[in-house]
Amino acid sequence: MEIVDYLRVARRRLWVLAGVPVLATGIAATVVLLAPQQYTGTAYVAAPALVGGAAAQQYTGQQAANQFVAAFSAAVRSPKVIDQVAADTGVAAGALRDGLRVTQVGASSQIEISYTATRRDTVTPVLSAASAQALTFLFSSQLDIATQEVAAASADVTAATRAIGDWEKTHKVSQPDRLYQATLNELASLRQQQLTMEAVGNGRGLTAVTRAIDAAQRRLDGIGPKLPDYQALLAQRDAATSTLGQARQSLQAARAQIQAADPAQVTSVGATEPVSRRTALLRTALPVAGAGLLIAVVLVAFLELLSRARGTSVAPAGPAIPGPRAEADGGTSDPAAAGSSGESDGPSGSVR
Template identity: 30%
Template sequence: MEISDYLRILRANWWIIVLFGILAAAVALLMTRILPPKYQATAQLFVTAGGGPAVIEAYQGDLFARERVRSYAALAASPQLAERVADQLGDPTTAADVASKVTADPVEDTVLLNITATDQDPERARAISNAAAQQLVKLVYELETSTQGDPPAAGATVVDYGHLPAASQPTPIARLLVSLGAGLVLGLLVAVGYGVLDRRIRDPRTLAIASDTRVMSTVPAGAIAGSSQTLAEDYRELCVQVRETGAKVVAVVSADPQDGRTTVAANLALALAEGEHTVVLVDGDFQAPELAAKLHLAPTPDLTTVLHDPATLWSSLQIWVLGVEVLVTDPAATELRTMAAADGIGEVVKQLRDAHDYIVIDTPPVLHGSAALRFAALSDGVLLVGRSRRGHRGRVEAAVATIKGIHGRLLGSVLTVRTRRGRNVGRA
């Protein structure tokens, strides 16, 4: 995929990114209310090596002190020190509470040791860190002093007592910003993944790729226009492009139902009739014929009547609007399923071709029977309709392959959208 494809995906799925950002911010605010802020206070010890026969030179003493720092860090986490701190504080704090709140971290390449206490109360955090530092100094002195009374081999001194923390760690603002950033990044990844895996027809580009044809127009998938005055301009543009193909008989097809195929066929016929052209609109959807009901025409006489008696062809045509006649199909006809294979259909199309400027045929879905292929073979070209956010790319690809399998001529494709997005939106 190209960068432009990813940008298109992000534009289409921007709401996912926003949603994840809002959810992350909401979680951060909720956690701030549920989990009280925690404060940290740090006291610092300086570890020195004492004089004695084991320590001869200053450099060796420094190395010795650094080794001692790591040992004192372990002592700071010991149960014994925790008990001493709890006794010094003289409050309900237990040794277990102290142990869970105190940490000791040697400062790298130095003889300094940081004693940090974390608590929900800033004053209590300072008190615990200072008490731990003081008790560790005493414990070190006791351990480093030999029973023979020799000077301690090493010692620790408090060089900086803990100060009153000014802010919690992390601050609510920092937690909010981090959560918001993480939510936006996660939303970005989800949006891209969703767009890559989403196989729906979303815009003219995806329809053009699936159908391997150019998208002639993006049209509203609303109601059928009742006259030229209410016809959307998009259909006039589609009409111009259809005329440029030279096709006189046009089969309007789709992969599945509910793609807006009947609306496109009727409105295209209305647009072709402008300029004093004669057009006949044929309801070839033997599975679910709808033109009679949608155009408020009588269900009979219909196509099945003509197939039984070809002499009734001209009397079976009903005038819809000036310039457009309609050959409907009666939904109640019992033999509709076998009509697609009738030999008389080709003769009907031939007679209509000779008497009209254009013929527009509304067919059944390509993947739901053979009738659409029958009309595609009889037409000069096929117009494929795909529905935005409802059509599936795999289904459109299968329909195109089926049409090409009978050597049908694909004039182009039309994208139907739920609402009008403007004349130039998404042109391909």
């Protein structure tokens, strides 16, 4: 088919091409105009202190802003946050899922939360609750984990300290590592004195120094075998103390993040405005009109094919094709032609 044929078909089926889009647009416009008035509001979340900065923070690196926005968007629509917002505001969870939208402002870490509903008095409470619950959901778990780590590390330090005290009570010695070192220093000093007494020939002094050396050596022999167990207990306490220090640093960082994510400081909620019916009508009618036009074109094509199929089925039969017997006789299968041939043969026979 050429373009002229398509235009001829379109003109013949103009009522379909125009009627279907107009009908679809009219129905869509009726639905929009008869629907209840909707209201919308926007909350703005700006928390730059939560993104980048120290490596201990949750969102760092080149993709920190995108990661934060993605995590916040997922948190807003998570079942836990939705259920909590529903409990706080009295709005059904399904309505919250349908009405809440989260968008990133450019490529920054700032976020816009919008909510659309038919009840004006629910827009601001939902936006406030959604932003607060999402921030709490993202950062409260780190605070809880850090608090538990501090508690566990403190318990380990306490247990290690208690074990050291029990060991000292059992062996009746306090701080044997320091006592052992002090005895070593004393023994070195006594041996130096012993050499001095021998050099000057002081027999009485040499005897006293020798006795002191023997006593110090006995003390060393008594403490030495016990010292490894005590040093192992000290190592456990030192490791627990180091772990406690790291846990306290993590707790401090988690508390700083919670303060930086305070909804009262980072969230601002705009005024609630009615949704323009004109805007809603344009957003709905134009796509519906386009879809209606597409359906009309498909329907016209179907009707045209159906019409041609019917025309072909009722078309008259074509002229008869001569059979082999007529061709063999050198004549024709047309009765009129045969009659005329017979009439011409009559006079010829009579002349002969």
